[in-house]
Amino acid sequence: MKKTIIFLLIIIMSINLTGCWDQKIYEKSGFVLQVGFETYNTNDMLISFTLPVVDMTAKERTELIYSNGAMLREFREKARKTSAKVVEGGKIQQFLIDDSLAKKGINNLFEVIERDSTDPPTAFVLITEGSPKEMFQVLQGYGDKPVPAFYIHDLIRSNIKSSYVPETRMFQFSTQYFSPGIDPIIPIIKLQTDKGKGVEVTGTALFSGDKLVGKIDTKETPFLLAMMGKMKGTIFISKRLTEKEQENNKKGCAISINKVKRKLSVNILDNKPVVNISLNLNAAIAEFKWNEMYDSDFEQYVEGVISAEIKDLCEKVLKYTQEVGSDPIGIGDIIRAKHNNYWEKINWENAYKDVVFNVKVNVNISNHGVIR
Structure with missing residues (x-):
């Protein structure tokens, strides 16, 4: 009898402890793969998203959305008004930040990103020499490369193995930023046309706090x-x-x-x-x-x-x-x-x-x- 009562209590507690989550249908979701931030003017940034295109008849394999804005959330709502699918951030592979913006400080930007539980803390953080938006646009036209987000992801991973760049993900940057006595470092990439079309890793960005202060090569x-x-x-x-x-x-x-x-x-x-x-x-x-x-x-x-x-x-x-x-x-x-x-x-x-x-x-x- 005692065992029966315990079993029933376990069943009742299991039913009461079950939770629920907002339903997100895959076919109706546009998963952001890359986010780019760059200097636009004194008050605004230029923010870019790339999303995969599932339609095999489409000319491009990724959808590129960009606009200026002072806040990331403001831009996300703009993106939702132009994308055919609901824009979600749960599959982000990289956050790309141009070097001129990084010199001004990036922690405030990262704090906003980390408040959203759907933004993956394991996404790579990269500094670009040049515009992230321009990089996304050029890579869209490279038919001999994988989808840009996966191409850059594999490029960074292979160069981490060769120690040409550090491994810096979102959570690692934040951990080092908030730790007294240690500063973050981030890989640097740029578009390459002189040695064959593609993206090249060029070195490492050195930070003091959340501001880019120097660079070293590979x-x-x-x-x-x-x-x-x-x-x-x-x-x-x-x-x-x-x-x-x-x-x-x-x-x-x-x-x-x-x-x-x-x-x-x-x-x-x-x-x-x-x-x-x-x-x-x-x-x-x-x-x-x-x-x-x-x-x-x-x-x-x-x-x-x-x-x-x-x-x-x-x-x-x-x-x-x-x-x-x-x-x-x-x-x-x-x-x-x-x-x-x-x-x-x-x-x-x-x-x-x-x-x-x-x-x-x-x-x-x-x-x-x-x-x-």
């Missing part, structure tokens, strides 16, 4: 990620060996970095933060001089030259981050956790410019892949 980004402990592996093209080997090698050397170990320590000496960064890179020579047999002395020479070149590159990136006032590694966050008494006494935005960085790089070439 050669520098992997080693910023390495110092952050986030490098996944990359191909590094060394030009310094070209200078040393002019007679026999005029191309340079390509090495494949497949494993990275980072050690980082922060100390306060003479009232200044001193940061020691050690990178141990395991690599293989991917391309150098063919039909050569290398001895151990030459291997050590190559390791030394490339280690010094990467060290100089890391120091250049760190110096630049100090000049523009961006702390992507999160040195301030470490100091806040481990040296809180010092943290409470200083303004980190000013103190970061005086941080002393000591960088040590060791490249270990495990094999050279020679063909003989």
Whole structure:
């Protein structure tokens, strides 16, 4: 009898706890795949949406809607008045923001996006060199590319694997923005016509708070990620060996970095933060001089030259981050956790410019892949 009563109570509670949701019919919904924001004038932005076109007889595979407006919600209502379907945001793949708008600050914009529970927090955030609207329009005419949203999605994912750009999704940007002592970074893309039609990743945007303050290229980004402990592996093209080997090698050397170990320590000496960064890179020579047999002395020479070149590159990136006032590694966050008494006494935005960085790089070439 007791078991029967418990069973009935469970059934009654299950019925009472069931909820409901507004019905959304797929065939009548226009799912936004991309959202673009760019500068329009002093008070307004130009906002763009792309939506998939299901009709196989249609000329374009995506529907492009754009208009100026001061508020995102204002534009969404304008879009609903021109789209044949109900505009929904649950399938957004990317938020694209032009660099001129990003320099003014983007957190207020993101706060509005995050308040809508249908906007996915896992959508990529990208900075564009040029107009997002123009990029959407041009990509509509590329018949040899997938739907623009999926093309850019796959492009970013493949370059994240090669460490040419960071992985920055909506929730990651917001987390870093609200964390004292660490600044967000975002991939940069642009339309490319000189190397074949398409979109190219060009580097990484550095932020101070929510404002874009600087940029680094795709050669520098992997080693910023390495110092952050986030490098996944990359191909590094060394030009310094070209200078040393002019007679026999005029191309340079390509090495494949497949494993990275980072050690980082922060100390306060003479009232200044001193940061020691050690990178141990395991690599293989991917391309150098063919039909050569290398001895151990030459291997050590190559390791030394490339280690010094990467060290100089890391120091250049760190110096630049100090000049523009961006702390992507999160040195301030470490100091806040481990040296809180010092943290409470200083303004980190000013103190970061005086941080002393000591960088040590060791490249270990495990094999050279020679063909003989």
